[in-house]
Amino acid sequence: MCAKVLVAEDDPRQAEVVRRYLLAEGHDPVVVHDGRAALETARRISPDLIVLDVMMPELDGLHVCRTLRAESDVLVLMLTAKRTEEDLLLGLELGADDYLVKPYSPRELMARIRTLLRRRPVVKDALDVREVGGVSVDQTSHRVTVDGSPIECTRGEFAILAAMSGQPERVFSRAQLLHHTRGIDRSSTERTIDMHVMNLRRKIGSERLVTVYGIGYKLVAGA
Template sequence: MNNKTKVLVIDDDVNICELIRLYMEKEGFEVLTIYNGIKAVEAFKTFAPNIVILDIMLPGADGWQVCREIRKISNIPIIMLSAKGETFDKVLGLELGADDYIVKPFEPKELVARVKAVLRRYEHRDIDVQEVVYPNLVINKSDYTLKVNGNYLDVPPKELELLYFLASNPNKVFTREQLLEQVWGFDFYGDSRTVDVHIKRLREKLEGENQNWQLKTVWGVGYKFEVK
């Protein structure tokens, strides 16, 4: 029986794929490389990886589309890997559910370290039943479900993780940078727009649902989960 951690690498650059394969296999990972976006989702289903390294510029279907399709069926960690270094691309990748974002050219050893760090966070979150309960609100980070007024709401993984973290620390104010570090697990180059976008989307889903708690902006500082 093969118990190796499996890495799916999706990139149209054969040389980059082989470089990643070399470093990952040296660390004991099992690696499958795919060069086409259309074939990537099927490969994901059959290979059943523990983590995905995903390029943006792909033939057939781009990395954004692949990320969306994977997120429809799985919460497996995704690291976006791209020559696109603009803030917009990084934010979009995180908004679509990516767990990390690395810009080419990159140091292979740094990529390996990022992979291990993301896997540690992912594996750790499944150790115990992680659930926060308030009146008419149940946030379960073990099975990634959000229940409001008895009804389940569909939310992307990062939105749920952000809500869970804030609700686990009621009435405590966190800066955007602290939330990036705690929820995304790294300092996202000082750009906080992705936090604002996730808060806005959560508010749209939760607005008017309960008067006992709310996601509140503390102007000039950040956000808190306020419990009355």
């Protein structure tokens, strides 16, 4: 699967390593070294995926991610030297699809990229609209409405809602929901799923997204 990949990394050596690995796998990489260039280039070339360093000059990666997520659904894999759970969750809240902590193995990075690119068509090619008690999930346009009003969802939130709306009343464990989201480090996955569910409850109504204690979550029609 050939993809256009934008690499936004302020370390020229590291950026070149990533570029060579991407070329070796048949992708079309474009490299920039600061946040402003990342934003401008992403708007110009419409990449399939962005490898986005958090700490960059001009604009940091978090600002770039926040801006791009408001404009498109491009895949974003963030790179950071920060290791705290708060940093990871902030990146995911802003709409990042995956998060890799430095130093990392280029082989692991490529595995993450392959995972993200494989899962992208599942959402884009599904041609059905699922409705559960006033919640409508359009998988073709990546659009969610609640009682006719559109709501904004991150990619992770949408993936969870799309999976659950396909089988309403079914209880999904955190591990099962993780399968429908992204390839994130297992040390943080359960907490990440909980955060997505908490945000979805606020957006669609807590009566629709129910906790089944000791097992997981299920989507119901609501009151």
